[in-house]
Amino acid sequence: MSHLQSFSTTRRLPWTTVVLLAGVMAVVWSPKANADTAQLQTLLQRNNCTACHLIDKRKYGPNLNEVAGRYAGQAGAVAMLATKIRAGGSGVWGEDMMPPQPNVSEADARTLAELILALKP
Numbered sequence: 001m002s003h004l005q006s007f008s009t010t011r012r013l014p015w016t017t018v019v020l021l022a023g024v025m026a027v028v029w030s031p032k033a034n035a036d037t038a039q040l041q042t043l044l045q046r047n048n049c050t051a052c053h054l055i056d057k058r059k060y061g062p063n064l065n066e067v068a069g070r071y072a073g074q075a076g077a078v079a080m081l082a083t084k085i086r087a088g089g090s091g092v093w094g095e096d097m098m099p100p101q102p103n104v105s106e107a108d109a110r111t112l113a114e115l116i117l118a119l120k121p
């Protein structure tokens with residue numbers, strides 16, 4: 001009996017290893033975008049951007065995935081968008097006007113710009 005038990009233990013080991021590895025890989029490989037998207041979502045809600053913007057759908061303002069696509073790889077895009085987030089404006093995505101958002105701190109505006117540009121459309 002005892003040798004049977006040790007046999008079944010060794011047979012079980014690979015499974016445990018696989019499950020463990022899968023867990024580790026899920027944590028290590030889960031796209032960083034997920035964590036960032038959660039942070040972006042929180043900031044968008046806190047600053048009332050969600051009244052007009054969704055990450056993956058057009059609402060009153062442009063879909064933020066599309067914003068990321070438009071400026072992908074452009075130097076200075078973070079600073080430009082951070083400024084626009086606080087100043088508002090129109091004419092880039094149509095005639096609709098984004099009103100100024102003076103209550104958004106400069107730090108939040110910059111983080112928002114970075115996180116929006118980090119979206120993978």
Ligand code: HEC
Binds near residue numbers: 048052067085095104
């Ligand atoms: C009242 C509606 C409204 C609110 C609130 C709003 N936006 Fe906008 N947003 C717009 C519109 C409309 C545009 C398109 C402006 C344009 O075409 O230039 C826009 C454009 C943008 C763009 C793209 C700018 C560009 O030049 O391509 C970003 C980024 C953005 N908004 C982020 C934000 C963030 C972050 C917030 C919250 C702090 C926010 N918006 C709040 C309506 C809004």
